[in-house]
Amino acid sequence: MKRKFTLCLTAIFMLACTLLPLLAACDGSRNAASGYDTLVIYNWEDYIDSGDSEMGRSDLRDEFERYYENVTGRPLRITYTTYDTNETMMTKVLKNDANVDLICPSEYSIEKLLLAGLLENHNDLMKDIAPQLADIEKRLDGLDKQKLGEQELADIEQFDASLGGMSSLKNNGDGSIEPKIMSVIRNMFSNIEGVKGAEGAVDMTEYMVPYMYGTLGILYNTNVISEQELENYGWGVLWNVMENEQLENKILMKDSVRDTYAAALFYLYEYDLLPEKYDYITTAQELINLTDPDILETAEEALTSQRDHISGYEVDFGKDDMLNEIVYADFAWSGDALWAVEESEQDDGSFLLGYYCPTGVNPNTGKERFSNIWYDGWVIPTTVKNKLAAMMFIDYMCKPQSAIRNSVAIGYSSAASKELLMGDEYVKSFLEDQEYDFDEYFDDIGRYPKIDYNLGVMRDFGARNEDLVNMWQRAKSGAGVDVSLFIIIAAIIGAVAIAVALYFVFQALKCRPRRIVSKRADNSQK
Amino acid sequence: MTKRTHKKLRLTKKVFSFPYILFLLLFVVIPLVLILVNAFLDSENNLTLDNFKMFFGAPSSLIVLGNSLLVGVITTALCLIIGYPVAYILSKISSGKIIVLLYVLPMFINFLIRTLATKAIFIAMGVELGMGTVLFGMVYNYLPFMIMPLHTTLSGIDKSYIEAAQDLGADKATVFLKTVLPLSVSGILSGITMVFIPTISTYAISQLLSNGKIFLFGDSIQLSFEQGLYGVGSIMSIVMLIFVLISNFIMNKFNRNSNAVRRSLW
Incomplete structure (x- = not known):
């Protein structure tokens, strides 16, 4: 009986060992401990300022969490996952097992996701979160400014209930995004036909906010x-x-x-x-x-x-x-x-x-x-749970200080308006801190190319992609079967043939006249 | 009733295999079924045979497949030619087992690290990356898989066969051809299986050691899946599986015959 019991225990243990990692892997529940808001971001690897203690920069994600808490009064937890190619990301999102609030794909993937009807129009979302934004404003007005710390005041100062940085909202015009980039995008993507679940043409710029280009x-x-x-x-x-x-x-x-x-x-x-x-x-x-x-x-x-x-x-x-x-x-x-x-x-x-x-x-x-101009933009998929945090995050990324920090940290050019960045005091002092020359930084033609008809945006090729x-x-x-392969095969066969032939020739020369009894046999007889 | 439940829950040694069976089901059987299903679906999940048309109708994919098979055959041949003499000599000397260990030791280092190191050496030597370096990398990586089974078989051959052959007046060549070689056929076959099957599906080695210029069947499958062409990718995977099965089947068949050879020799 005892043996059986031990057997049973071991079996359960082994089962658990196999199943637990499986369960952990399938853990789709993102319900963090109650009392927390959550935001799930799905971004490129190394595509945000994740802090650098040597240069005195903190993680931008942590800063957004703090900003969100100071503004809304509720703590936030960001879950951050990454992908390495647009295709990996699209596979997950198109199969509906991504469950994320924010994604940052390239232009053609945005088009593809939009066509599949998987993206939210930011203007519709704005309507949904209008009451929440109004509540926040009410809360901020009611706060006793005397009692707040410096950081809290700064965060509250930054908050703008109209989310003015977002180019996707109709009232904002180009927001804080470079107008030239927006005109290139509008030129190409403002009339997308055949979007699933939509009638007539759709303006893609209402579904995304450019991030880097x-x-x-x-x-x-x-x-x-x-x-x-x-x-x-x-x-x-x-x-x-x-x-x-x-x-x-x-x-x-x-x-x-x-x-x-x-x-x-x-x-x-x-x-x-x-x-x-x-x-x-x-x-x-x-x-x-x-x-x-x-x-x-x-x-x-x-x-x-x-x-x-x-x-x-x-x-x-x-x-x-x-x-x-x-x-x-x-x-x-x-x-x-x-x-x-x-x-x-x-x-x-x-x-x-x-x-x-x-x-x-x-x-x-x-x-x-x-040449080609490409850009990546923030989009909100239909699986969004925390609409407010997602919208606020995009807006936060459009602010000059976030834009310059990301740009410096990852090396790509931020899509934020160059003029806006150049006029910002924080940007000036930040570039100085990071040992950049202000004029050199903005005059670099590699970083800020001249945007005109010489630069084109590539669209999703759709069904033509297979061709x-x-x-x-x-x-x-290459054009056909590599000829050198056949030569190698022939060489191998030739080499083996020659080796074998040589071996036999030598044997034949050496073993004449043949010895009937070998040495070892001699020894054993003694 | 109680008796039945008792029977159901009975613990035997079999129970311990359940976790692994579950693992197999989840990560081997289900993916295989998915591949099979995907092969018949287009991008909108409708049943179709277009994927087959696309794969077998396009000369490019067949050329890639042909190239891969050729590379596999060459690698296997080179491994055999280099590996057999080594294994033969090692089986004759008493410290052979330790030396074999030295051959096998590199296998414990991850092959990606070894390949990257090989690439660095080639670049330092100024060798141009291409077919030659790919073949070198493949042979270098798979040689231990050839030597191991060969050494095991060769050192397992009963010495008395060889002595008997010598007693009967065979010269060295005849001894080798009539006794050692036939007796080691099973080792040769398992060596070939262990080298050929992985080589036709490699892709990392060819990609790294030719900077992506040599494009093999494995690369092709990877590209299809990366580009979201699951249908064609699945068909390629199935074709690959069929090749693996065919080569396994042939090897088994030969192996059985070689047993017969051994018996007749006796």
């Missing part, structure tokens, strides 16, 4: 590539058009379909290699949203021909390889590039690396250079 360009080694070469050859640098011997096989492309496809299109346009029927194209926007079979074929040829000149495709190690001078040119996102340029400061104060976003006209072909991925697979695998 950047361009695509070339991160280059200043010792190998001269500025003259960049000016003369533009995107052709990535194809090593100038036949710079040092650069041959020292170029990295992005291992990401959309970006590398865009690079191919820019190159084709600049060098006038597109089929004639695309002569009507005059803006970057038109160019990078082409996905018909002809253009895919042309792009595939360009990418296949590029294979002979490049070292390979990467998404993460490019910056390090550039800094270590393993490669000399990298097709890069501006934020990454600026980070790498800053890291590459040499002893004499000059920079080893530079970032170039091709613009202007190619002097040889007379064609213009285009694009197939094209990408073909381009990556």
